[in-house]
Amino acid sequence: MTGLIAFREIVLKVHSRCDLACDHCYVYEHADQSWRARPKVISPEVISQTASRLAEHARAHALPSVTVILHGGEPLLAGPARLRLVCEEFTRALDGIAALDLRMHTNGLQLSPRYLDLFAEFGVSVSVSLDGDRAANDRHRRFADGRTSHPLVLAAVDLLRTEPYRHLYQGLLCTIDVANDPVAVLDALVELAPPRVDFLLPHATWQTPPVRPDEAPDTYARWLLRVFDHWEHRGRPVPVRLFDSLFSTLAGGPSLTESLGLAPTDLVVVETDGNLEQVDSLKSAFEGAAATGFNVFDHAFDLVAAHPGVRARQLGLAGVSDACRRCPVVRSCGGGLYTHRYKAGPADAPDTGAAADTGDFDNPSVYCTDLRELVDGVQGRTSARASAPELSDPAELAGSQEQLTRDLLALLNDRRTGDSDWDRAWRVLGAVERAGRAGADALDAVLAHPFTRTWVMACLDPTPQERPGAPQAARRLTALAAAAVLRGGLDLPAEVVYRDGEVYLPTLGLLRLGEPGTDGRATLHAADGGYAVREEGRPEHRFGPAAGDARWQPVRTWSPGPDAAPVALEDLDPHRNCFARPPRLRLGAAEAEEWRERLDAAWALLHASVPEFARAAATGLTTLTPLAGGPRAGGWGEAGRHGPGALGVPYAAGVAQTALALLTGRRRAGLQALTEVADLYALDGEWQHPSPWRERPVPVSRLLADVHERVAVEAYRRATAAAEPGGLDRINRALDRLSGAAELTSTGKRLVEQLRWELKAVDA
Numbered sequence: 001m002t003g004l005i006a007f008r009e010i011v012l013k014v015h016s017r018c019d020l021a022c023d024h025c026y027v028y029e030h031a032d033q034s035w036r037a038r039p040k041v042i043s044p045e046v047i048s049q050t051a052s053r054l055a056e057h058a059r060a061h062a063l064p065s066v067t068v069i070l071h072g073g074e075p076l077l078a079g080p081a082r083l084r085l086v087c088e089e090f091t092r093a094l095d096g097i098a099a100l101d102l103r104m105h106t107n108g109l110q111l112s113p114r115y116l117d118l119f120a121e122f123g124v125s126v127s128v129s130l131d132g133d134r135a136a137n138d139r140h141r142r143f144a145d146g147r148t149s150h151p152l153v154l155a156a157v158d159l160l161r162t163e164p165y166r167h168l169y170q171g172l173l174c175t176i177d178v179a180n181d182p183v184a185v186l187d188a189l190v191e192l193a194p195p196r197v198d199f200l201l202p203h204a205t206w207q208t209p210p211v212r213p214d215e216a217p218d219t220y221a222r223w224l225l226r227v228f229d230h231w232e233h234r235g236r237p238v239p240v241r242l243f244d245s246l247f248s249t250l251a252g253g254p255s256l257t258e259s260l261g262l263a264p265t266d267l268v269v270v271e272t273d274g275n276l277e278q279v280d281s282l283k284s285a286f287e288g289a290a291a292t293g294f295n296v297f298d299h300a301f302d303l304v305a306a307h308p309g310v311r312a313r314q315l316g317l318a319g320v321s322d323a324c325r326r327c328p329v330v331r332s333c334g335g336g337l338y339t340h341r342y343k344a345g346p347a348d349a350p351d352t353g354a355a356a357d358t359g360d361f362d363n364p365s366v367y368c369t370d371l372r373e374l375v376d377g378v379q380g381r382t383s384a385r386a387s388a389p390e391l392s393d394p395a396e397l398a399g400s401q402e403q404l405t406r407d408l409l410a411l412l413n414d415r416r417t418g419d420s421d422w423d424r425a426w427r428v429l430g431a432v433e434r435a436g437r438a439g440a441d442a443l444d445a446v447l448a449h450p451f452t453r454t455w456v457m458a459c460l461d462p463t464p465q466e467r468p469g470a471p472q473a474a475r476r477l478t479a480l481a482a483a484a485v486l487r488g489g490l491d492l493p494a495e496v497v498y499r500d501g502e503v504y505l506p507t508l509g510l511l512r513l514g515e516p517g518t519d520g521r522a523t524l525h526a527a528d529g530g531y532a533v534r535e536e537g538r539p540e541h542r543f544g545p546a547a548g549d550a551r552w553q554p555v556r557t558w559s560p561g562p563d564a565a566p567v568a569l570e571d572l573d574p575h576r577n578c579f580a581r582p583p584r585l586r587l588g589a590a591e592a593e594e595w596r597e598r599l600d601a602a603w604a605l606l607h608a609s610v611p612e613f614a615r616a617a618a619t620g621l622t623t624l625t626p627l628a629g630g631p632r633a634g635g636w637g638e639a640g641r642h643g644p645g646a647l648g649v650p651y652a653a654g655v656a657q658t659a660l661a662l663l664t665g666r667r668r669a670g671l672q673a674l675t676e677v678a679d680l681y682a683l684d685g686e687w688q689h690p691s692p693w694r695e696r697p698v699p700v701s702r703l704l705a706d707v708h709e710r711v712a713v714e715a716y717r718r719a720t721a722a723a724e725p726g727g728l729d730r731i732n733r734a735l736d737r738l739s740g741a742a743e744l745t746s747t748g749k750r751l752v753e754q755l756r757w758e759l760k761a762v763d764a
Helices: 044-060 075-094 113-122 134-138 150-161 182-190 219-233 241-250 280-284 301-305 308-312 368-386 394-415 420-433 436-448 450-460 471-488 589-609 611-618 655-677 700-719 727-739 746-763
Strands: 009-013 065-071 099-106 125-129 169-175 197-200 267-270 275-277 291-295 494-498 502-505 509-512 520-527 530-535 538-543 552-554 556-558 567-569 623-627 646-650
Touching (some): 065 075, 075 099, 125 150, 150 169, 169 182, 182 219, 219 241, 301 308, 394 655, 420 471, 420 494, 436 450, 436 471, 450 471, 471 494, 471 502, 494 502, 567 589, 589 611, 589 700, 611 655, 646 655, 700 727, 727 746
Parallel strands (some): 009 065, 009 267, 125 169, 567 623, 623 646
Antiparallel strands (some): 275 291, 494 520, 509 552, 520 530, 556 567
């Protein structure tokens, strides 16, 4: 079968009865009462066959690991002998196929050293159900005769926390009751120092809605937000999976729990009789809701994975209701737990023969308002801290960009083994980095050169003509190492491999070493404030950083202001060909001076018209490349594909066009650099948004990029009396659309807020 999502988690019901009489239990107190007809304890045959089926499934899907959760009823009632058999059978079956993660969910009443010694032997981690302090726990978790279970549970947790069992302690499971004091509940749980706390909404459907004493639709959200506030006040003393999952999804990451988010389910339940069922919580919906008709003796797990009910919980965004798809928090809440969406059909609906039910799950969660308020509440409380620092701190952005280049270069180095030229240059780079401050600064400079990134990316994702073992990668690295040696003035010889009679030294210039068409090697080193090159059979040749040597073409620079760092006018680097249009060849001296004058005038125009945007545009700008041809429609500049700090500007553009190209190009480059190191959105392309500037709807990435540029353009046009009618209105409509976009992360939403403030200043 194809297109299946393999099961990575098995819930194994080892005992179908319980020693407590919890009145909120979905197994015994809700719609499905199939437990009454099942064997009390799992048989050896079911254990062995389930282990074999799981091993078969793991091998077929090449799963690196699988999780088996021992469950019930109360799993400890199965007894140590039967639990040992479970551990032995699954360990044997998975040996050499996949790593086995054994876990147990228990009420803890039977927990004792004889069980924990067994669990320590097989590495079975243990989670204990506890609803808080004694008052909270006794509200539901009592014995059938009404006695409290709280002291026994505390004793079990205390035993689990002691050596040599502490490493088995996985966490506490707490079912929410809004009648309990949320602060007291959290304090009681934290006192037991759990590795993690899971807060669980009580299972409910639209037919059997959750208890709401105040009849408010956000009762559970307000309870959880009080827990959150107290948890924050206490310094987040323990991990809380519900909150950690929200932090992850709000930042663009995956959900960490089945009850939230859009991640597909990968879980199957094995009952004590060997029947294979869907997630257990479905028993809250109707009789037979979890049934599949399959069992471990006659059916492989792949058949269950293909079951329509299982597939329905694996559809991600396509599996939630239309109302949920239009909701801005759907990435975080995921429509809520599948079970909580159930709504029964009308009483007179025709009988389809599929269980005794005519309803469906194509609805928002019965906790819909709670989930919306919870997500918004957590985001509102944490957005400033949760936003990527690169959004507001240029130094953080530059540092993250440099680290990204280093990481990519290290990845490239891992892929290139057995290349003597590469290995030699790599050792030189290491020596440069160890050569004190001068060496570190020199290495930083060549790695920050924007076309270093372009080269690395081309090597990592080569075209058919640039196969991974091609020599041009090593040639560039030798030149990179040599440039770092020369920039640092270091007493280190650096051999370069040149081709066609020349070598480009990143950030420095182009050195001619022979006639066109010749290849060879040369050694470079720093010498008396300049540079020197040696070739076998030829005298040493010295050349300086500046021009004046027929064999040397230095990289020219331009300064955007008296206090600004010089910007490279890069018309030499062979990897500068990363823009939408081709770069100009090396400018003549007069052409370069003329371009500097146009850049000066354009920069003065920007500072006179939009000084705040001009200052922002100057931040991080390191390299300007003259492009062939005239300006594009609107005169907008171009950001390089992979080069942070680089900007392509049409050489033939006039002053006003050059000013607009500098402004818009830097906006585009800045957003590109930010998206490379921070998540601004997730599931890009799942939704299409109307754009005021385009005929067809666009993904959120395109709409955000358009708005990001248009804010600056509107400011410039208004300052130069060239504003278009309705420009502000169009930007505001786009910002409103972005504010309700489900794809945006906390950082993305903060960026939209910043754009609103920028626009208000434009309209002031």
